[in-house]
Amino acid sequence: MFCVIQKIQKKKPDPYGTRKEIIVSETTFGFAGEEPKTSYGYTYSDERFERPVLDAYKISIHHSYRENGKVKKKQWAICTMSYYDLLEYSLYDCADSKIKNLSSEVDMSEEVIYQIINEKLDLLIAKIEEEFQQTEEYKVKKEQKAILDAHRATEVVFEKEYGSDEYRYCYDVFGTLRNPAYLEELKVRKKAQEEYARRSYEESFKRNYSNYSGNSSSYYTTSQSNYNEDEKKMLHEIYRMASKKFHPDACGDDGSKMKLLTNLKDQWGL
Incomplete structure (x- = not known):
């Protein structure tokens, strides 16, 4: 069995060239009693690149065999892929069902059939890709991908810092700051949350220590004497x-936390 790829001509050009521009979109909405917020997304321009190449490739599998001393031939049409199909789709996308049927009919694995076709098809695809990379459409498509990849990566980092879905209220797809006031609001909110968490932790620590130290001194003596070596x-x-966390150089306080910790150490008998 062998593969034949026949070059043919389409009658009409491919109308689905890459759109020429990424455009910032704005959506403003708000709930009752709240100031409206503007979200910055993106869309594409209506104008597309023209795709002038009309080449297409008819892919088929051929088989020659002898029957009653005579050479006979059989062939199976697999699919037809345009010049631009070969850039944007795989053989699997365009021909999987046909290859499955052929596999059953001739009792040959799908993998082997794919290998037979790809031996020829891969060379053709490499040639077409090299040609396409010289076009303006390819350069713009590559630039657009770089813009979107950078946008998504920056968005992930920002939202880990300030919360889910907040990036689009501050920046557009090109990384331009659109709402500095809202960004400042997010920074203030984050600082307040961190301060609240810090105070809550300190108050909890003091409260737990107060409950512990409020017991009689005889309790400490008893508890201390009851600690075994593993507990110590x-x-x-x-x-x-x-002590690493509450050292004055680490937490920046007046040393009160470290004094409290030292008292606990004495009470534990360490």
Whole structure:
């Protein structure tokens, strides 16, 4: 079995060239009692690149065999792919059902049939890709992909910092800051959330210590005497980790947290 690729001509050009521009879109909406917000998305221009090449390629599988001493031939049409189809679609996209049927009919694996076709088709695709890369359409398509890849990567980083779906209210697809006031609002909100979390942690720590230290001193004596060696090792590890976090150089306070931790260390008998 072997593959034949026949070059033919289409009557009409491909109308689906790459759109020439990425355009910023704006959507403004708001809920009752709230100031409207503008979201910045993107779309494409209506104008497309022309695709003047009319070449197409008819792909078929041929088989020669002998029957009663005579050479006979059989062939199966697989598909026809245009010049631009070969740039944008795979053989699987265009011919999978035909190849499945052929596989059943001739008792040959689909993988082998794909290999037979691709031995010829890959060379043709490489030649077409090299030609297409010299065109203005290819250059614009590559630029657009770079813009969108950078946009998506920046959006992910920003939203890890400030929350889901917030990037589009500040920046457009080209990375231009469209709403500096809202960006500043996000920064203030984030700082307030961090401050709230810090204070909540400190208050919880103080509250837990107050509850602990409010017991009688005899409790500490009893508790201290009841710690076995394994428990003391655990308490020592807790102290070591906490001292790194609450050292004045690390947390920037007046040393009160470290004093509190030192008192706990004494009470634990370490």
